[in-house]
Amino acid sequence: MTVFSSVDAHIDALVPSWLTLPEVAERLGLDITRIRPLIKEGQLIAVRRGENKVLMVPSDFIGDGKIIKGLSGTLTVLKDDGFSDEEALEWLFTADDTLPGTPAQALRENRGTEVKRRAQALAV
Secondary structure (H helix, E strand, C coil): CCCCCECCHHHHHHCCCEEEHHHHHHHHCCCHHHHHHHHHCCCCCCEEECCCCEEEEEHHHEECCEECCCHHHHHHHHHHCCCCHHHHHHHHCCCCCCCCCCHHHHHHCCCHHHHHHHHHHCCC
16 A cells, blocks of 8 residues: 555545644554554555645544554455555545444444454455
8 A cells, every 4th residue: 555645625524633743653552653554554644635735644543542453454455455545544434334333433343343354355
C-alpha cells in the first residue's frame, strides 16, 4: 500500500474523524517516531488531507490505547486483494446493511472475524 497518498473528497466524507500522526502517537502511548513504521508495515493507513496535505489516520482505527483488533489483518487481506489505500478506506467506511454498519465499526465492536471473512470474499 502506498504510504503517502492524498485522499479524495468522497473518502474524506466517509471517514467521520481523523488524527494527525502526533495525535496517533499520543493515543497509542508511543513516540512519534514509531508511527510511520506502523504505517509502512501496513498496521495503519495514513493519507494526506487538507490544505497543508498533513498525514492523517482515521480516528476509528485507534481504541483504548491501541490499534483496533483485527485492523492489520483486514488491511493485509485488502492489500492482497489489490486494494489501494483509498479503496481500503472506502470499503472500511462504507455502510453494509448486512453487518450492520461499516466494516470499521464492526472492527471497533470486536466483530473482526466477520469483517475479515467479507474482505477475503472480495478476492473470489
